[in-house]
Amino acid sequence: MPEESPLVTSLRAAVDAAPDDLPLRLHLAGLLLDAGRGQDAIAQLAAALQRDPGNAEAQALMARAVAPPAAPAAPPEPDRGAAYDWRRGEDELSGVVPPRFVESRPETETAPENEPRAGEAHLAAHGDDLASPWDVESTALTLADVGGMDEVKARLEAAFLAPLRNPALRRLYGKSLSGGLLMYGPPGCGKTYVARAVAGELGARFLSVSISDVLDMWMGNSERNLHRLFETARRNAPCVLFLDEIDALGAKRSQIRHTGMRTTVNQLLAELDGVDAASDDGVFVLAATNHPWDVDTALRRPGRLDRTLLVLPPDRPAREAILRHHLTDRPVAGIDLAKLAQRTDGFSGADLRHLCESAAERALLDSVRTGEARMIGTADFTAVLAGLRPSTGPWFASARNVAQFANEGGAYDDLLVHLKRKKML
Incomplete structure (x- = not known):
């Protein structure tokens, strides 16, 4: 190990005296990396990321610190004629002009025509990144961007939108906001997108929070975080x-053994x-949860989370829109989206994204x-579908038992209707 320079020694003393001075700590980490002292640098960078997890400079230095050493350059292999010319492939595809999609419609539908469109949001399978903790953001999305889900839209209109747009009628009828x-519903079906x-x-404004943004190992900090969270929402009203994952944050207290x-x-x-009820006006x-039966019943009392919406896998029109979105920037030809949407009944938005990525990967490797x-x-989609099953199956298997034998007060009547319609009972 090389001897430490006087500059590095001085910087160590300065960092110990001012541990929250991130620029000073990052400068020391950079010098340690340059001097070949990787482990010392990693320790300094870990301390910096604990204080500011989103610091780009600390993240870049950490990536450099943990990167494996560069392997010695291998001697060039003889040309076997099998190397793929990516530039030539791009030129080849850029001039191909067959129809990307064919517009024939399937002759039969897998579900009755009068089935409510309980799909997911158009583009809902993006895996949108949730907002950073305490980051209140603006969003340009509206319900017009949501494909299908007519029943969900109607419930949202009655619960929030209509009273907000008609304050005079709200006052007349004494409607509280x-x-x-x-x-609730299977994972990957667009609940965050709808929100x-x-x-x-x-x-x-939109403030998205998961369990990791609230829970803290120290006694009392989780409660303090919750209070600060609601105060932030009130300050940014309307908000x-x-x-997210309310079953983890608001689990049934009868099943919790930890006092905290x-x-x-x-x-x-x-x-x-x-x-004060007035303080919550505009919040x-x-x-959202995948397991509403694990949520504390007190949370669903009137005045709290007193309205419930079932968000099901996308219906056929929504599946077609999601597939079209994920194939828009890929080189496809002759894809019958209507037939593909019909074959993917029960797939979540995340499943459809995985299907498109797998088909693209198959064509790329070929x-x-x-x-x-x-x-x-x-043919790529046919081959992938042969080994792909909807990820929603296990969720419906669990939900069926709850809906049949633990449907207290009719909380899961809408789920029972769907299960009967799909002949899952």
Whole structure:
């Protein structure tokens, strides 16, 4: 190990005296990296990221510190004629002009024509990144960007949108904007996207929070974080406060053995009630869960998360829109989106994205193997679908038992209707 320079020694003393001075700590980490002292640099960078997890310079230095050493250059291999010319492949595909999609419609539908469009949002399978903790953002999305989900839209209109747009009628009928909405359903079906669209429809700010943004290992900090969260939403009203994974944050207290978690649920209940009803005017609480049966019953009391919406996998029109979106920038030819949408009944938005990526990967590997670039075709989707099953199956298997044998107060009547329609009972 090389001897430490006087400059590095002085910087260490300065960092110890001012541990929160991030520029000074990052400068020391850079010098340590340059001097070949990788482990010392990693320790300094870890301390910096604990204080500012989003610091770009610290992240870049950490990536450099943990990167494996460069391997010695291998001697060039003889040309075997099998290397794929990517530039030539790009030129080949750029001039291909077959029809990207064919517009024939399937002759039969897998579901009755009068089935409600309980799909997911158009583009819902993007895997949108959630907002950073305490970051209140604006969104341009509206319900017009949501494909299908007519029943969900109608419930949202009655719960939030119509009263907000008609304040005179709201006062006349004594309609309160308090209370919240709980969305539940299989994972990957666009619940977060719908919440963003509601915020855009209201012209409100959007504050998205998950369990990791609230829970803290130190006693009392989780409750303090919850209070600060609601205060942030009130200061930015009108604001849609979206609580993701509410089953983890508001689990049934009867099943919690840790006292700290019980007090966190109690704090959440108090915040939903509000110290003063007027202070919560303009704060709309939306929550999402894949397991509503694990949510504390007190959270679903009137005035809290008292309205429930089932968000199902996308219906056929929504599946077609999602598939079209994920194939827009890919070289495809002759894809019958209507037939493909019909074959993917029960797929979530995330499943459809995975399907498109897998078909593209198959065509890419085939192009590399043959040395000739080709388009993504129907055969690629057929091959992928042969080994792909909807990820929503296990969720419906669990939900069926709850809907049949634990449907207290008719909380899951809409789920029972769907299960009967799909002949899952």
